[in-house]
Amino acid sequence: MSVADLLVIGGGIAGLAIAHDAAKAGLQVTVLEAADRVGGLLQRAELDGVAFDIGAESFATRTSGVAGLIADAGLPLAVVTPAPGGAHLLTTGPGGLLRAALPRRTVLGIPADPFAADVVRILGADGSARLAAERDLPPLSGADEPSLAELVTERCGPLVLERLVEPLCRSVYSQPAQAVRLSRLHPALWRAAVSYGSLLAGADACATDDRAGAAVGGINGGMWRLAAELDRAAQDQGARIRTGVSVLAVAADDGHVAVTTAGAVVRARHVVIATGAAAARALLDPAGAQTADTTPRVRVVAALVDNPAFDPRPVGSGVIVAPGVPSAAKALTHANAKWPWLAETLPVGRHLFRLSARDADAPGLETPADVAREIALLTGTPVDAADVIALTSAEYADAVSRAPVDERRLTELSDAGIHLAGAAVAGTGLASVLPHARDLAASFSSTSSRSTA
Ligand SMILES: Cc1cc2nc3c(=O)[nH]c(=O)nc-3n(C[C@H](O)[C@H](O)[C@H](O)COP(=O)(O)OP(=O)(O)OC[C@H]3O[C@@H](n4cnc5c(N)ncnc54)[C@H](O)[C@@H]3O)c2cc1C
Structure with a gap:
């Protein structure tokens, strides 16, 4: 043979x-x-x-x-770059839902500068001060690495985990921070953090000055x-x-x-x-x-929406959703706001959204009414079921x-x-x-x- x-x-x-x-x-x-x-x-x-x-x-x-x-x-x-709008974050704050631009200089949600205005807006003054104290902790050692959740909570405080790292980890890697290690998820950040002895210093070394979500490319x-x-x-x-x-x-x-x-x-x-x-x-x-x-399965729902209220791209390229928000989605991409090649294929007033289900087995993203409700919650822009003119979805069992x-x-x-x-x-x-x-x-x-x- x-x-x-x-x-x-x-x-x-x-x-x-x-x-x-x-x-x-x-x-x-x-x-x-x-x-x-x-x-x-x-x-x-x-x-x-x-x-x-x-x-x-x-x-x-x-x-x-x-x-x-x-x-x-x-x-x-042809490799293309996304439009410069950047991504937003929807989380829960003391006054209810908090919608804010994702801080510019973060790596995996870990901020490079605890007192940057876009970080203070999400963590508050006390949360930022707690984060800044990370540099004064005993140096981070590479031995006995805990889960990402434990690492961030212990060194940066629970708010950084809850409002930044957990939402990013779940939406980008489809896993809770408790289930992953930083060394596997982002080896470069882990190496930098261990070499400087600090997560903040590691993030500072690895972060770019681009808007969050901009250090990516796409294909025309x-x-x-x-x-x-x-x-x-x-x-x-x-x-x-x-x-x-x-x-x-x-x-x-x-x-x-x-x-x-x-x-x-x-x-x-x-x-x-x-x-x-x-x-x-x-x-x-x-x-x-x-x-x-x-x-766990991964489920993505895509919807074409006719609604000119989205023409000004109110949430930039999309929204990452913190676990505490009562939503069926963990992330939304405003696809034609993110990709100029896609915008060129749609008439003015028509928009393409992608929603990543938080739990592929849970209901909440099936009908035009479901999808309209979620897009409205995540973007803060009213949407009717009748605006949703077409829907499709895909599931991935081994992603x-x-x-x-x-x-x-x-x-x-x-x-x-x-x-x-x-x-x-x-x-x-x-x-x-x-x-x-x-x-x-x-x-x-x-x-x-x-x-x-
Ligand atoms: C919804 C979603 C969005 C994502 N977004 C991004 C992104 O924007 N940027 C990014 O970089 N990454 C993204 N990722 C991750 C990225 O897609 C993957 O890391 C990458 O595509 C994995 O490629 P792969 O070849 O390792 O595996 P896969 O793409 O999973 O390919 C494995 C192949 O093996 C086949 N197969 C399985 N079992 C068998 C068998 N027994 N016999 C024969 N064939 C078999 C499957 O059918 C499949 O075609 C995303 C993932 C998902 C699910």
Whole structure:
């Protein structure tokens, strides 16, 4: 039986990038994708003839992952920057709901300057003074890292957690701060904080002067186009991309790796598991993962709204919602206020909103009346159900990044030719996923050229 050089399980952005780079380096590569389309969490939707992203819609520019891939693969895509409006925050204050611009210089909600006016507006004078005292605490050590929630509460005070860090963590990473560690979520901030001994000093070192939410880029026409063009480029380089093929098991097998699908067992020298974290766990440990998996689903609802009150873009690019606010959504994106290319496709007075459900299983974002009520609450602008002219939604069952195996097992698997890629191991977001995936692809290319030399 023939043995392939490289088999990639999962045709999300990580799997496609690996397939492209490895095929370009001359390896024989096959991608097996369970869904009937590639792209994974990069997903296109359409409402009333307008195409847009209903999955990832931007990328952090803290790495050159996306721009580098576009250049290296020669993809016909233009990187664009969001409109300068910035994002807002809706939280609860002493006088009820508090709607404010997200502070300009924050990293993961941790402010660089506790006394900046936009920080004091959210924390109040006492909260800012408590935050400023963080620099006088005993230096932060890198040992025994607590959860992000404990770390921020202990060092910066509960208000910073409640009003800034928790809303950002939940809306961007779909996880409560209690469930994550800073070193995994934002390694650069963690390193800076440990080296300066202070979270504030770390945030000061990492923060840009851009408006919050501005250190991101997008793709003209939508991020989904990155996956579509990369799919094409990978095939042009000779990669085989097979959709509608679900992999059931992966196991080391006599010097190779055996991959089982419903129809066959295929063997490869190297296998990359580039699925979501829960699927990776299930592939590596079918019995254990079935019972243990508690990954929360992620749900996004998009609505076209005819209402000229939004023409002045009252909440900039959108709103991040603190957990204490009685809302079914944890974030809202005013998509055409954020992306000029999208604004050009809509007539004046028409707006596209994306709402991320706080709990995909809870009701509250199904009907035009639900969506109108939520948009009104989050933006502070009255909206009628009749203004909502079209609705669509998407759900993601495996979008939360949680390490599927520990470091030791990762090394054992790698020695056996089984590698992990994608958000499950690199962390959430294209800025983390792409450099990791491309480094992995380069490691195959260099071992293959050494073995053929
Ligand atoms: C709603 C939403 C918004 C987001 N917004 C942003 C953003 O704006 N910016 C940003 O940088 N990141 C964003 N992210 C995160 C980002 O999309 C992900 O980190 C990234 O796309 C993950 O890519 P991946 O290739 O690792 O995994 P995925 O995209 O999850 O791809 C995994 C693929 O594996 C396939 N698969 C699973 N199991 C099997 C199997 N057994 N056999 C074969 N195939 C299988 C799946 O069908 C899927 O296509 C967002 C995520 C979501 C859900």
